[in-house]
Amino acid sequence: MANPSASEDYFRFFGVEQQFNIDLAALDQAYLAIQKQVHPDRHARGSDTEQRLAMQMTTFANTAFQTLKHPIQRGLYLCQLHGVDAHLETNTAMPAAFLMKQMAWRESLEESEHDFAALEALTEEVNASKKETLAEIGQAIDGAKNYHRAAELLRGLLFIDKFALELDDAISALA
Numbered sequence: 001m002a003n004p005s006a007s008e009d010y011f012r013f014f015g016v017e018q019q020f021n022i023d024l025a026a027l028d029q030a031y032l033a034i035q036k037q038v039h040p041d042r043h044a045r046g047s048d049t050e051q052r053l054a055m056q057m058t059t060f061a062n063t064a065f066q067t068l069k070h071p072i073q074r075g076l077y078l079c080q081l082h083g084v085d086a087h088l089e090t091n092t093a094m095p096a097a098f099l100m101k102q103m104a105w106r107e108s109l110e111e112s113e114h115d116f117a118a119l120e121a122l123t124e125e126v127n128a129s130k131k132e133t134l135a136e137i138g139q140a141i142d143g144a145k146n147y148h149r150a151a152e153l154l155r156g157l158l159f160i161d162k163f164a165l166e167l168d169d170a171i172s173a174l175a
Contacts, residue, residue, distance in 0.1 A: 022068065079150055095152075119171050
């Protein structure tokens with residue numbers, strides 16, 4: 001059992017292409033195969049060093065898997081690998097058109113908080129925007145290799161995801 005080096009990226013660790021649009025089924029299979037090899041229970045009778053290494057490998061595998069499994073985290077990780085920091089904590093600047101869309105969604109949510117059909121329609125609109133943004137991120141990363149544009153789109157996707165959760169909460173409150 002080898003210890004992953006600090007320079008080994010998550011994609012290489014699982015043997016999947018270093019791209020935004022990945023085969024999630026292949027990722028799942030690679031993760032399960034690695035977990036079978038490195039799970040601490042398999043090394044319970046091993047030396048302290050083997051047990052510690054198994055725990056480190058399991059932790060690395062879990063972190064890598066969670067990062068690659070989720071599109072936003074995968075995109076941010078790809079940007080980071082290519083030297084682009086999205087500055088999520090400090091850079092909240094967004095294009096005016098995106099901000100206008102966000103304001104319109106919020107207004108629609110407030111106006112429709114007791115109207116299930118209107119909330120469902122808004123959900124469809126938000127989901128379509130999320131799908132479109134994911135496609136744009138895929139194009140920016142996999143096609144154009146424009147990691148600065150991808151970081152901007154990923155910041156927008158974080159806003160969309162947060163709003164989608166608020167929308168889900170509003171719908172749940174009606175049930």
